[in-house]
Amino acid sequence: MFVWTVLLIVLMAVIAYWAGRTHAAGLVTAGGARLHSLPSYHGLFTAAGAMIGGLALAIAGALVFGAQSFFTPVAAVLGAAIGAAPLYARSSLDFRARNNFERIVLVLLIACSGVAILTTIGIVFSVLFETLVFFRSVSPIEFLFGTHWSPTGTPASFGFIPLLAGTLLITVIAIAVAGPLGLFSAIFMAEYASPRLRTFLKPVLEILAGIPTVVLGFFAALTVAPLIRGSGEAMGFSVASESALAAGLVMGMMIVPLISSLSDDIINAVPQTLRDGSYAMGATKSETIKKVVLPAALPGIVSAFMLAISRAVGETMIVVMAAGLAANLTANPLAAVTTITVQIATLLVGDQEFDSPKTLSAFALGFVLFFFTLVLNYIALRIVQKYREQYD
Amino acid sequence: MNAPVHHQTLVTPAHPKALASGQFKVTARDVDVYYGEKQAIKDLSIDIPDRSVSAFIGPSGCGKSTFLRCINRMNDTIPTCRVTGDIKVDGNDIYDPNIDVVQLRAKVGMVFQKPNPFPKSIYENVAYGPRIHGLATNKTELDEIVEKSLRKAGLWEEVKDRLQHPGTGLSGGQQQRLCIARAIAVNPEVILMDEPCSALDPIATARIEELIDELRQNYCIVIVTHSMQQAARVSQLTAFFHLGTLVEYGDTDEMFTAPQEKRTQDYITGRFG
Numbered sequence: 001m002f003v004w005t006v007l008l009i010v011l012m013a014v015i016a017y018w019a020g021r022t023h024a025a026g027l028v029t030a031g032g033a034r035l036h037s038l039p040s041y042h043g044l045f046t047a048a049g050a051m052i053g054g055l056a057l058a059i060a061g062a063l064v065f066g067a068q069s070f071f072t073p074v075a076a077v078l079g080a081a082i083g084a085a086p087l088y089a090r091s092s093l094d095f096r097a098r099n100n101f102e103r104i105v106l107v108l109l110i111a112c113s114g115v116a117i118l119t120t121i122g123i124v125f126s127v128l129f130e131t132l133v134f135f136r137s138v139s140p141i142e143f144l145f146g147t148h149w150s151p152t153g154t155p156a157s158f159g160f161i162p163l164l165a166g167t168l169l170i171t172v173i174a175i176a177v178a179g180p181l182g183l184f185s186a187i188f189m190a191e192y193a194s195p196r197l198r199t200f201l202k203p204v205l206e207i208l209a210g211i212p213t214v215v216l217g218f219f220a221a222l223t224v225a226p227l228i229r230g231s232g233e234a235m236g237f238s239v240a241s242e243s244a245l246a247a248g249l250v251m252g253m254m255i256v257p258l259i260s261s262l263s264d265d266i267i268n269a270v271p272q273t274l275r276d277g278s279y280a281m282g283a284t285k286s287e288t289i290k291k292v293v294l295p296a297a298l299p300g301i302v303s304a305f306m307l308a309i310s311r312a313v314g315e316t317m318i319v320v321m322a323a324g325l326a327a328n329l330t331a332n333p334l335a336a337v338t339t340i341t342v343q344i345a346t347l348l349v350g351d352q353e354f355d356s357p358k359t360l361s362a363f364a365l366g367f368v369l370f371f372f373t374l375v376l377n378y379i380a381l382r383i384v385q386k387y388r389e390q391y392d
Numbered sequence: 393m394n395a396p397v398h399h400q401t402l403v404t405p406a407h408p409k410a411l412a413s414g415q416f417k418v419t420a421r422d423v424d425v426y427y428g429e430k431q432a433i434k435d436l437s438i439d440i441p442d443r444s445v446s447a448f449i450g451p452s453g454c455g456k457s458t459f460l461r462c463i464n465r466m467n468d469t470i471p472t473c474r475v476t477g478d479i480k481v482d483g484n485d486i487y488d489p490n491i492d493v494v495q496l497r498a499k500v501g502m503v504f505q506k507p508n509p510f511p512k513s514i515y516e517n518v519a520y521g522p523r524i525h526g527l528a529t530n531k532t533e534l535d536e537i538v539e540k541s542l543r544k545a546g547l548w549e550e551v552k553d554r555l556q557h558p559g560t561g562l563s564g565g566q567q568q569r570l571c572i573a574r575a576i577a578v579n580p581e582v583i584l585m586d587e588p589c590s591a592l593d594p595i596a597t598a599r600i601e602e603l604i605d606e607l608r609q610n611y612c613i614v615i616v617t618h619s620m621q622q623a624a625r626v627s628q629l630t631a632f633f634h635l636g637t638l639v640e641y642g643d644t645d646e647m648f649t650a651p652q653e654k655r656t657q658d659y660i661t662g663r664f665g
């Protein structure tokens with residue numbers, strides 16, 4: 001019935017379009033009276049009425065008779081007719097169908113963005129409320145400053161500092177890998193590579209961005225981690241089988257394309273006239289890149305880094321597989337650590353009682369994580385805005 | 393590369409002062425320029441005297457910018473561009489493999505059509521060249537170079553209190569004078585200007601023209617312009633380009649009153665262009 005309802009509404013809209021259009025076109029007399037709007041706008045306007053009326057009565061019908069009822073599509077057709085009829089009747093030579101249709105489009109666009117914004121706000125508030133419930137059983141001080149995390153222990157402890165430290169450690173490793181690699185490959189692509197090489201390289205790098213993180217995750221766990229362990233122990237270090245370094249390295253590879261692709265676009269957006277100005281002063285290519293192009297592109301590059309960082313902070317799969325679950329408070333990249341996202345995932349996997357502090361702590365972690373990436377994105381945005389008008 | 397001089401194609405200006413001293417700053421013989429397969433300059437020869445303003449005029453697409461960019465080898469930055477023939481500055485072949493492009497561009501400065509200050513402070517814009525070429529050993533010397541260059545470009549009084557402000561915050565005319573100051577800062581001997589006023593309003597244009605007239609005392613200036621009035625106002629010598637060839641090069645006043653060539657006459661009187 002659902003499919004039928006949708007099809008019928010579309011059909012009614014098409015009929016309304018055709019009817020509105022023909023009607024308007026028929027108004028034009030041989031004497032030369034002109035329509036204010038083109039006939040197709042009258043058609044679109046009528047069709048919009050059919051859509052809105054049809055949808056409204058279909059929803060009402062589904063609520064009253066049930067979605068499976070035969071009456072729902074009937075209500076939809078009826079609604080479409082009721083919606084279209086007055087609009088059809090309104091069309092006249094000087095009816096401003098074009099302006100009215102534009103208004104309908106505007107309302108539609110506002111409604112769509114409204115849904116997106118409301119959803120975001122809804123998520124934030126639901127997380128916030130659960131977080132407040134969590135803070136009834138565990139004090140915020142203990143949560144924010146405690147250095148021991150063991151939600152399933154007896155007694156359970158909820159100090160999130162080790163998770164924060166683990167997250168930061170892995171993020172720092174990832175950026176240390178991806179920053180130079182991404183930036184230098186962006187400089188190569190934008191400034192040195194021939195156009196042909198560039199059109200080949202860029203998609204190849206972007207394929208790397210398309211690898212699902214779960215694949216990167218088992219690559220990290222099964223290939224990189226043992227490799228690091230083997231070579232580390234050969235040099236006499238003690239290396240955990242799951243290490244922050246393994247997760248960080250692979251996460252770095254994951255964000256290389258993000259940094260390189262964004263930076264490449266940003267470097268390309270630096271006007272050629274600036275480079276010409278520098279060359280004409282006798283500067284060499286590398287001087288020009290170092291002293292003119294990169295400073296001009298800096299705000300954009302910084303924001304690319306910020307985006308990459310917030311991507312790394314939010315990444316879960318690689319870390320679950322490669323860095324382990326042990327909430328160690330350490331700065332040693334060879335030790336196993338865990339991150340905020342990993343803990344959220346493990347806390348909510350399986351059957352859970354919904355009101356235990358253990359489950360609720362996931363919301364608190366989620367809220368902190370959200371706040372963290374929000375701040376990063378805000379900083380990135382501000383940097384970009386501040387320097388945006390720099391060229392010309 | 394000592395090409396024989398073709399007297400048919402060589403256009404020498406009838407400029408009394410320059411001829412008297414016998415000094416030509418820039419000389420070109422049989423220059424051809426190609427973009428890929430397409431020839432943009434055909435068999436061009438010219439002698440440009442020092443301490444004068446030469447204007448390049450002609451319909452757009454006739455190769456004025458292309459030839460201008462040969463004189464400081466800016467065409468090197470265009471991968472498809474190929475230059476043959478012989479171009480000398482002060483008698484030195486600038487396409488000689490041994491020549492250092494960095495040195496050449498310090499000697500032959502350039503100002504572009506659209507003002508292109510770097511997104512740096514006014515001070516840093518002017519200090520850019522001297523820093524690259526190591527012209528100042530300390531901050532005081534650099535300060536002096538910056539002030540001197542800005543004074544020569546007639547911008548000092550307007551910006552002396554805001555040297556640390558971004559150069560991009562200036563008005564269009566000020567930006568163009570900043571670019572001239574930036575070029576002057578490395579002590580060039582030749583200054584190439586490619587339609588330096590085409591993005592400016594009439595008042596800013598007048599200011600730049602005045603400046604060009606002052607700079608003539610010390611530099612060899614070559615300016616591309618699409619305005620014949622401007623050529624008449626600022627230049628002593630005018631070169632008329634058409635379809636990649638140099639049709640005529642000579643005294644500006646004579647060129648505008650009694651051109652040698654019919655094509656020049658047609659262009660000046662607005663019959664094509």
Ligand SMILES: Nc1ncnc2c1ncn2[C@@H]1O[C@H](COP(=O)(O)OP(=O)(O)O)[C@@H](O)[C@H]1O
Nearest residue numbers: 427432451452453454455456457458459470472
């Ligand atoms: N970068 C380039 N690549 C290919 N062709 C070019 C390039 N620059 C200029 N040309 C061509 O060379 C010819 C001369 O151009 P240009 O020197 O810019 O003319 P003008 O400055 O007199 O208007 C034109 O036909 C133009 O299309």
Ligand SMILES: [Mg+2]
Nearest residue numbers: 456457458616
């Ligand atoms: Mg040009």
